[in-house]
Amino acid sequence: MKLGVNIDHVATLRQARYRSKQVVMPWAEPDILEAARAVKRGGAHGLTAHLREDRRHIQDQDVWVLRRRGGLPLNLEMAASPEILKIALKVCPDEVCIVPERREEVTTEGGLDVLRGGRQLLKSVEALRKRGILVSLFIAPDLRQIRAASRSGAEFIELHTGAFAEARDAAGRRKELARLKRGVELAISLGLRVNAGHGINYSNIAWIRKLPALETLNIGHSIVCRALTFGLERAVRDMLGRMKGA
Numbered sequence: 001m002k003l004g005v006n007i008d009h010v011a012t013l014r015q016a017r018y019r020s021k022q023v024v025m026p027w028a029e030p031d032i033l034e035a036a037r038a039v040k041r042g043g044a045h046g047l048t049a050h051l052r053e054d055r056r057h058i059q060d061q062d063v064w065v066l067r068r069r070g071g072l073p074l075n076l077e078m079a080a081s082p083e084i085l086k087i088a089l090k091v092c093p094d095e096v097c098i099v100p101e102r103r104e105e106v107t108t109e110g111g112l113d114v115l116r117g118g119r120q121l122l123k124s125v126e127a128l129r130k131r132g133i134l135v136s137l138f139i140a141p142d143l144r145q146i147r148a149a150s151r152s153g154a155e156f157i158e159l160h161t162g163a164f165a166e167a168r169d170a171a172g173r174r175k176e177l178a179r180l181k182r183g184v185e186l187a188i189s190l191g192l193r194v195n196a197g198h199g200i201n202y203s204n205i206a207w208i209r210k211l212p213a214l215e216t217l218n219i220g221h222s223i224v225c226r227a228l229t230f231g232l233e234r235a236v237r238d239m240l241g242r243m244k245g246a
């Protein structure tokens, strides 16, 4: 099982301070490239970033920087919108994961509706594949959606683990894990490759890792949170070190 680290929230933190700037200034912290390099040093297998239509965290410039200098395969998450598709075809990431997007959501809340996805979704899959980009569809472990994904031309699905992660008790978690397992099995039998992501953290990973045949887990929020929690001590010490002798 590989790990793709979603670094959107590194950009979220940067945009909290520098949102008004049209371009990412070289001094803007945290530096997305530094974050990518730390992810690589940590041993991750890939970088994931979501270029949202509202540009709330990752900016166009970040995608280019990550592609050219990130040092790891890039998985670009995007809505199947003509504007973002055009950018993806130029940047040419290793992989694109098509996700649903609603402006009012805090993060990607549900899976794609591949059954009713319409022409734009299929057109996007086709255009990306023609460009040599691996395509993944972010869907709930719903058997009808998985069958529709297998007809779309995409090589991968990414199973949405949000319902599992948000289950209120162990019984709920077991039920959602069983749904995920059925989803993986069906997808594999249809010739799809399977990733998973959303809400995976340092405690529920013990459950998720029991799922068979998953290739990559895309994990963001919990890793960035842990980096903050455990990195704070060092950050404070570094600043105190530089204050000495004043």
Ligand code: PXP
Binding pocket: 006, 050, 077, 097, 099, 107, 108, 138, 158, 196, 197, 198, 199, 200, 218, 219, 220, 221, 222
């Ligand atoms: N995979 C996809 C398709 C996502 O949209 C996201 C972010 O919502 C993630 C993985 C990572 O989720 P999280 O930040 O909860 O780990």
